[in-house]
Amino acid sequence: MRPLHVAFAGGAAGPWRVVSIAPVAGPSLHAVKRLAVVEGDAAPPPGAAWVLRGATSNERYTTRAEHDALAAVSRPLGRELATRAALIPIRKSAAWWALAQDERRAILEERSAHIATAMRVLPAVSRRLHHGRELGEPFDFLTWFEYAPGDAAAFEDLVAALRATEEWRYVEREVDVRVEMSGGSS
Amino acid sequence: MRPLHVAFAGGAAGPWRVVSIAPVAGPSLHAVKRLAVVEGDAAPPPGAAWVLRGATSNERYTTRAEHDALAAVSRPLGRELATRAALIPIRKSAAWWALAQDERRAILEERSAHIATAMRVLPAVSRRLHHGRELGEPFDFLTWFEYAPGDAAAFEDLVAALRATEEWRYVEREVDVRVEMSGGSS
Numbered sequence: 001m002r003p004l005h006v007a008f009a010g011g012a013a014g015p016w017r018v019v020s021i022a023p024v025a026g027p028s029l030h031a032v033k034r035l036a037v038v039e040g041d042a043a044p045p046p047g048a049a050w051v052l053r054g055a056t057s058n059e060r061y062t063t064r065a066e067h068d069a070l071a072a073v074s075r076p077l078g079r080e081l082a083t084r085a086a087l088i089p090i091r092k093s094a095a096w097w098a099l100a101q102d103e104r105r106a107i108l109e110e111r112s113a114h115i116a117t118a119m120r121v122l123p124a125v126s127r128r129l130h131h132g133r134e135l136g137e138p139f140d141f142l143t144w145f146e147y148a149p150g151d152a153a154a155f156e157d158l159v160a161a162l163r164a165t166e167e168w169r170y171v172e173r174e175v176d177v178r179v180e181m182s183g184g185s186s
Numbered sequence: 187m188r189p190l191h192v193a194f195a196g197g198a199a200g201p202w203r204v205v206s207i208a209p210v211a212g213p214s215l216h217a218v219k220r221l222a223v224v225e226g227d228a229a230p231p232p233g234a235a236w237v238l239r240g241a242t243s244n245e246r247y248t249t250r251a252e253h254d255a256l257a258a259v260s261r262p263l264g265r266e267l268a269t270r271a272a273l274i275p276i277r278k279s280a281a282w283w284a285l286a287q288d289e290r291r292a293i294l295e296e297r298s299a300h301i302a303t304a305m306r307v308l309p310a311v312s313r314r315l316h317h318g319r320e321l322g323e324p325f326d327f328l329t330w331f332e333y334a335p336g337d338a339a340a341f342e343d344l345v346a347a348l349r350a351t352e353e354w355r356y357v358e359r360e361v362d363v364r365v366e367m368s369g370g371s372s
Binding site: 001002003005055057058059060061062063064066067094097098099100101102103105131133134135136 | 189285
């Protein structure tokens with residue numbers, strides 16, 4: 001599948017009600033009431049306070065064995081029960097991007113267990129990673145997570161575990177946007 | 187360094203005179219007389235017959251040892267003696283992009299010796315890789331090579347060696363654009 005362009009627009013319109021926007025590292029995003037997730041070439045709702053863009057892409061670190069293990073227990077986005085979601089934009093440091101592939105892989109998985117940690121919350125949490133770095137965006141990654149209210153604690157554990165890793169020392173900007181599904185678009 | 191956006195514009199303007207445009211796999215590009223290489227946010231010359239865009243990015247396959255070995259003998263673009271250049275746009279197949287990281291690495295280097303083969307023409311050939319896939323471009327990669335006329339044979343050997351590899355079975359479109367530096371812009 002070719003990359004899918006996705007725009008996350010924070011403003012007054014969109015099916016997701018914004019519950020919180022918290023800066024984790026570096027500056028936050030402006031407070032907004034609603035979030036729209038716009039796929040492909042469609043225009044984001046007019047008047048958005050911010051629009052973050054990214055593209056899905058091929059996997060950069062997972063081995064075939066890891067990919068197959070993840071795929072077996074991953075669920076698609078858009079499940080009716082998944083009325084909570086999180087958008088976590090991240091920018092990594094120049095030091096991260098200057099590392100070679102084997103060095104980044106060693107930090108990400110062998111020393112930080114990023115993939116293994118994510119596996120623990122499957123199938124409860126659906127997720128999709130979007131790359132913004134080559135698009136000239138302020139964030140390198142936009143990760144979108146969807147989960148049911150009953151799985152919120154597992155999701156918090158995931159986020160906390162990742163933020164405690166060696167990999168996260170290379171995160172120079174991170175914002176944590178939490179939303180929930182609620183009827184109406186404004 | 188953050189990714190650099192680069193546009194390759196084929197038309198009637200630009201410092202590079204087009205010597206040949208040859209389809210290697212799939213459809214070719216329209217014949218043009220000149221090529222302009224435009225970095226950053228600058229606009230390509232008006233009236234171009236085609237504009238191919240890409241962004242430099244982090245390395246995806248090289249290990250630290252390979253990176254350091256390459257860096258030690260790599261030369262920058264823009265050398266005065268390098269009056270020949272090649273733009274080789276490539277699109278890889280869906281089968282390639284569905285492979286996991288370890289599978290792509292194994293094909294690219296352990297079985298096709300892509301990095302080791304490229305090393306053989308250093309420092310004679312300068313090169314820069316641009317990624318277009320996440321930009322929604324028709325080509326996944328735009329590789330730009332610069333070399334002196336006396337190193338043309340070494341460059342042909344490189345191109346021929348790569349095209350004979352297992353990796354190249356995943357190339358579904360490739361065009362080979364050869365240019366040379368000549369005074370004036372039209």
